[in-house]
Amino acid sequence: MHSTKTAIAGTRDGIPVVAEADVVVVGGGPGGFAAALRARRDGCSVILIEKFDMPGGVHTSGLQGAANTGVGGIHTELMERFAQENCIYIADETVLPDWAGNPLSHYDYYLPPGSPFRRASFNPESAGNVMVRMLEEAGVHTFYGANFVDVRLESQGEEQRISQVIIDTVEGLQAISGRIFIEGTGTAELVARSGAPFVRGGGRQPETIETDPVNRPIPGGLLWIMSGIDFAATAAYQRRENDPSLSKLINAARAAGDIPPDLYRPRLAAQGVYGDHYIGHPTVDMSPIQGPGTFILWQNVPYEWALHMDDDAAHASRAKRELRRLIDAESRFLVKYVPGFEDAFITHVGRYVGVRDGRHPIGEYVFSIDDARQQRRFPDAVTRPMTKTFFWDAYTRYTFEVPYRCFLPKGVCNMLLTGASLSFTFETIFMVMRNFPWCTQTGEIAGHAAARAIREGITPREVVWREPLF
Ligand SMILES: Cc1cc2nc3c(=O)[nH]c(=O)nc-3n(C[C@H](O)[C@H](O)[C@H](O)COP(=O)(O)OP(=O)(O)OC[C@H]3O[C@@H](n4cnc5c(N)ncnc54)[C@H](O)[C@@H]3O)c2cc1C
Numbered sequence: 001m002h003s004t005k006t007a008i009a010g011t012r013d014g015i016p017v018v019a020e021a022d023v024v025v026v027g028g029g030p031g032g033f034a035a036a037l038r039a040r041r042d043g044c045s046v047i048l049i050e051k052f053d054m055p056g057g058v059h060t061s062g063l064q065g066a067a068n069t070g071v072g073g074i075h076t077e078l079m080e081r082f083a084q085e086n087c088i089y090i091a092d093e094t095v096l097p098d099w100a101g102n103p104l105s106h107y108d109y110y111l112p113p114g115s116p117f118r119r120a121s122f123n124p125e126s127a128g129n130v131m132v133r134m135l136e137e138a139g140v141h142t143f144y145g146a147n148f149v150d151v152r153l154e155s156q157g158e159e160q161r162i163s164q165v166i167i168d169t170v171e172g173l174q175a176i177s178g179r180i181f182i183e184g185t186g187t188a189e190l191v192a193r194s195g196a197p198f199v200r201g202g203g204r205q206p207e208t209i210e211t212d213p214v215n216r217p218i219p220g221g222l223l224w225i226m227s228g229i230d231f232a233a234t235a236a237y238q239r240r241e242n243d244p245s246l247s248k249l250i251n252a253a254r255a256a257g258d259i260p261p262d263l264y265r266p267r268l269a270a271q272g273v274y275g276d277h278y279i280g281h282p283t284v285d286m287s288p289i290q291g292p293g294t295f296i297l298w299q300n301v302p303y304e305w306a307l308h309m310d311d312d313a314a315h316a317s318r319a320k321r322e323l324r325r326l327i328d329a330e331s332r333f334l335v336k337y338v339p340g341f342e343d344a345f346i347t348h349v350g351r352y353v354g355v356r357d358g359r360h361p362i363g364e365y366v367f368s369i370d371d372a373r374q375q376r377r378f379p380d381a382v383t384r385p386m387t388k389t390f391f392w393d394a395y396t397r398y399t400f401e402v403p404y405r406c407f408l409p410k411g412v413c414n415m416l417l418t419g420a421s422l423s424f425t426f427e428t429i430f431m432v433m434r435n436f437p438w439c440t441q442t443g444e445i446a447g448h449a450a451a452r453a454i455r456e457g458i459t460p461r462e463v464v465w466r467e468p469l470f
Contacts (some may be wrong), residue, residue, distance in 0.1 A: 013176060014176045015166060016174055016175065017164065017174075017175040017176070017177055017233045018174045018175065018176065019047055019141065019143075019176050019177070019199045020176065020177035020178060021044070021045040021046055021047040021141065021177075021178050021179075022039070022045045022046065022178065022179050022180065022450075022451075023035075023036070023039040023040075023044045023045070023046045023047070023175055023178060023179070023180050023181075023182060023447070023451070023454065024046075024047045024049070024165060024177075024180070024181050024182070024186050024331050024453045025039075025046065025047070025048045025049065025181075025447075026049050026148045026165060026181065026182065026183060026184055026185055026189070026190045027049070027051075027057070027148070027183070027185035027186060027190075028048050028049075028050035028054075028055030028056070028057065028131075028142075028184060029055070029056065029057020029058060029059070029184055029185075029186050029382060029419055029420075029439065030056070030057060030058075030059060030396065030419060030421070030436050030439035030440040030443060030449070031057075031183075031184045031186070031418030031419025031421070031439045031440070031442050031443040031446070032048060032050070032055070032057070032182065032184020032185075032363075032418060032419070032443060033055040033056065033057075033074075033131055033135070033184075033440070033443060034047075034073075034074045034075070034418075034439075034440045034441070034442075034443025034444045034447060034452070035182045035184060035312075035327030035418050035443035035444070035447035035450070036048040036055075036135060036138075036140045036182075036184075036443075036446075036447065037074055037119050037134060037135065037138055037443075037444075037447065038073075038074065038141065038443065038444045038446075038447030038448050038451070039182075039447035039451045039454075040135075040138045040139055040140045041138055041453075042447065042448060042451030042455075043451060043454075043455070044450065044451050044454050045141070045144065046139075046140045047140070047141045047142075047176055047178065048135065048140050048141070048142045048180045049143045049146050049148050049167055050086045050142065050143065050144050050146065051145065051146060051147045051178065052144065052145070052351050052352070053128075053144050053145060053458070054128030054129070054131060054132050054144070054317065055128065055131045055132065055135065055142075056124070056127060056131050057186055057419075058186065059122075059124065059127070059352045059436055060124045060125070060127055060128035060131065061124075061128070061351040062124075062223060062270055062350045062351065062352055062354045063121045063124045063223040063225060063296060063348055063349065063350040064124070064128065064223055064289075064296075064436075065121045065123060065296070066107075066120075066121055066287075066436065066454055067079060067082065067088055067120040067121055067122045067287055068120075068141070068435070068436060068437050069437075070433045070437075071437040071438070071440075071441060071470070072441070072470045073440075073441065073444050073469070073470060074440055074443070075436075075440040075441060075444075075445050077159045078130075078131070078134075078440065081130050081134065081195060082122045082127050082130060082275045085126065085130050086126075087122045087123045087127045087130060087219050088120055088121070088122050088123075088161055089119075089120070089121055089122075089123065089288070089289065089290050089291055090115060090118060090119065090120045090121075091119045091121075091288035092116065092118050092119070093114070093115070093116050093117060093139065095112065095288075095292060096231060096234075096288060097232075097272070098114075098231065098232065098235030098238075099117060099119075099231070099288070099462065100112065100113060100114060100115045100116070101114065102235065102238070102244070102282045103244050103245045103283060104234075104245075104246070104283060104286055105286070105287065106285050106287040106296075106298060107119060107254070107285060107287055108287075112122045116288070117290055117323055119287060121287070121288065121289040121290070121296070123289070123290045124348075125348075125459035127155075129243060131424075138425060140182070143167060143169070144167070145169065145170070146167040146169050146174075147167060147168040147169075148165055148166070148167055148189065148190065148193075149166050149167065149168050149173070149193075150165070150166040150180075150193055151164070151166070151190070151193050151194050151315060152164040152165075152166070152175065153194065153195070153412075156413055156414075157413075158415045159412065160194065160195065160196075160232075160347065160412050160413070161412065161413050161414045161419065161459075162178070162181045162190075162194055162412060162414055162415060163177060164176060164177050164178070165178070165181065165190070165205065169208060171370075179454060180414050180415070180450045180453055180454065181412065181414060181415045181416075181459060182242075182415070182416050182417075182418060182443075182446050182447070182450060183361070183409070183415060183416065183418060183421050184418050184419060184421075184443065185419045185421065186354075186355065186358060186419055186420045186421060187310035187311075187355050187358030187359060187420070187421065188310075188358055188359035188360070188361045188417075188421040189310070189359075189362045190415065190421075191359065191409055191412075191415070191417070191421065192359055193309070194408040194409075194411075194412045194415065195411065195412075195466075196361060196362075196410060196411040196412045196415070197361070197362040197409075197410050197411060198359040198360055198361045198362055199359070199360045199362065199426075200308065200311065200360075201217040201218075201308060201310060201311075201355070201357040201358045201359055201360065201426070202216050202217035202218070202306070202308065202357055202426070203359060214391070216306040217306070217307065217308055217309075217355075217356070217357040217358075217393040218296065218304060218356040218357035218426075218430050219300045219301040219302065219303050219305075219307075219356065220300070220301050220307065220309050220319060220353050220354055220355045220356055220357075221298055221299060221300040221301065221323075221353065221354050222299050222300075222319075222323040222327065222338075222349065222350050222352075222353045223296055223297070223298060223299070223300065223354070224296070224297050224327050224331075224346060224349045224350060225290070225294060225295070225296050225297070225346070225347045225348040225349075226294070226297060226331065226334070226341075226344045226345065226346055226347065227290075227293055227294040227347045228293055228343040228344040228345055229293050229294070229295055229340055229341055229343060229344045230293065230340040230341075230342075230343075231293075231295075231340055232337055232340070233292065233339045233340035234338060234340030234341070235340075236339070236340075236342065237339040238339070245282065246284060246338060247282055247283070249333075249337045249338055250264050250283065250386075252337065253333050253336070253337050257335055258329075258332070258336065258337070259329060259333055260325075260326070260329055262302050262322075262326065263281070263326050263329055263330055263333075264281055264282060264283055264284075265280060265281055265282070265302055266280065266282055267280035267282060271427075280290070280300070280303065281298070281299075281300060283332070284297065284330075284338075285297060285298040285331060292428045294347070295352040296464075297327075297330070299326050299327050299330065301319050301322075301323065301324050301353070305318075305322075307319050307350045308352060309355050310355045310358040316353075320353055323353055327346070327349060329344050329442050331344075356430065356434075357419075357426060357429070358420060358421070358431060359421070359425065360423070360425065360426060360429065361409050361417055361421055361422070361423050362409070362423060362459070363366030363405060363407065363408050363409050363410060363417060363422070363423025364405035364406075364408040364410065364423070365378075365403045365405035365406050365423060366406070366423050366424070366425060367402055367403070367406050367422070367423065367424045367425065367428055367433075368425045368427075368428060369390070369422075369425065369427045369428055371400055371428075372388070372398040372400050372428060372432075373393070373398060374400075375398055375399050375400050376400055376401065377400075377401050378401050378402070378403035379403075379466070380403045380404040380465040380466070381401035381402065381403060381404075381468050382401075382402050382403070382404050382406075382407070382441075382442075382445045382465070382468060382469055382470075383401065383402065383441065383445075383468045383469065383470040384401075384468045384470065385399045385400060385401055386399065386400065386401070386402070387399040388400075388432050388433070389432070390427075390432055391432070397468030401468075402433075404445075404449070404463075404465035405423075406423040407420050407422065407423060407442070407445065407446055407449065407460070408460060408461050409411070409423065413459045413460075413461055414459055414460065415460070416446040416449055416460050417428070417446065418442045418443045418445075418446045419434070419439040419442055420434045420439065420441065422442060440470055443470075444469065445470075446467050448469055449465070
């Protein structure tokens with residue numbers, strides 16, 4: 001017999017309230033996952049809302065399974081769990097002697113040819129299973145296949161507070177109540193729906209945006225996996241024909257009409273706000289993953305299209321459609337033309353096109369490139385000083401701290417930010433402060449702050465942060 005869940009607190013606009021918790025996390029990427037786990041372990045009731053079927057975001061649903069050395073806390077725990085549960089695959093020079101220094105290698109192209117290397121990746125599907133279990137073990141109440149679509153706000157003094165989020169499920173729209181809400185969508189969707197301020201991706205902060213007409217986001221990407229590749233045969237071809245970038249094969253296929261013009265495009269150095277660091281595809285871009293003969297491949301949105309996939313539905317749809325088309329063309333080219341790929345086949349295409357440069361929320365503090373250059377320290381630092389390489393500044397390494405205020409959006413008093421949606425300027429996010437380990441740490445910081453606020457009966461803004469968590 002069919003039964004309908006009883007609404008726990010009545011309905012408004014016909015939308016039933018189906019659950020409530022101390023902390024509601026919207027989006028289960030590295031940021032949202034760690035926030036949910038930490039808040040739960042710190043004693044809160046926690047709901048996590050995720051539109052796909054597992055947490056992990058870009059790194060599981062998006063297939064980006066690069067495994068890093070643990071940086072402490074939940075990130076280290078994750079890497080250890082992945083290793084214990086046989087999710088990690090390590091390729092090195094013994095299995096891929098022609099990999100280091102190969103122009104086709106996404107990560108290891110710059111190494112001296114033939115040198116030792118170690119490329120660790122986790123299997124996105126089995127890693128996602130582990131993450132599902134970790135949330136269950138902790139007692140986080142998860143809603144998968146639930147798309148966050150809106151918020152309900154109440155006034156609190158000059159500010160707003162979120163009382164409920166609305167999700168779209170197989171039962172239609174439902175509401176979830178909470179005391180503190182955590183932004184984990186990777187594109188600051190919770191911020192945008194709440195009316196909190198943000199800067200659109202693809203440009204500078206408000207003071208310079210008028211003089212920066214380019215407004216091109218860093219291209220998003222759809223990752224995909226191919227198995228059955230004999231890379232030794234590919235490398236033998238590269239050597240034999242002196243064709244390290246496969247340009248002879250690409251030119252032949254293009255001349256035969258087998259490659260569309262927008263596949264294997266030249267890089268557009270210095271033609272946009274991201275200068276030389278444009279992500280392009282002059283040739284095949286791949287990395288070993290999951291096991292022998294299996295590689296992940298990158299298909300990025302052409303920079304020239306300037307797609308804002310996070311806030312423009314037509315752009316988002318075009319990205320999905322066109323990147324599928326490019327993956328289809330690329331896979332057919334590889335199998336038909338490239339030695340070593342004759343028996344290769346597609347095993348996965350990412351569940352979504354990852355957004356590298358979504359909205360940048362404006363928080364109580366906006367971390368800028370100057371903070372890194374001045375190597376600033378803050379009384380409310382969330383970690384001990386971190387040292388990172390800034391590609392913008394000729395690969396200079398800066399040591400700096402990040403203040404807790406970057407986690408507090410302006411205008412909404414009961415929300416915390418995480419991951420790629422922190423209050424950072426675009427130069428500090430791209431290629432520096434949006435990696436998996438850091439995003440996981442940000443989630444843990446937000447989850448801990450939320451639990452402190454719940455325990456002390458205050459808002460996240462009133463939490464006095466004096467001790468780094470990492
Ligand atoms: C193509 C690409 C390649 C990258 N390569 C690397 C790399 O090699 N190494 C590295 O360290 N980092 C890499 N990054 C960066 C890194 O993956 C991201 O910065 C990081 O995943 C951001 O974490 P997050 O938790 O903020 O968001 P995400 O990982 O984007 O997770 C957001 C989660 O929220 C969910 N969600 C979104 N909207 C809704 C909604 N409305 N309702 C319900 N759920 C929702 C999504 O399904 C997803 O699970 C890459 C990013 C991209 C896009």
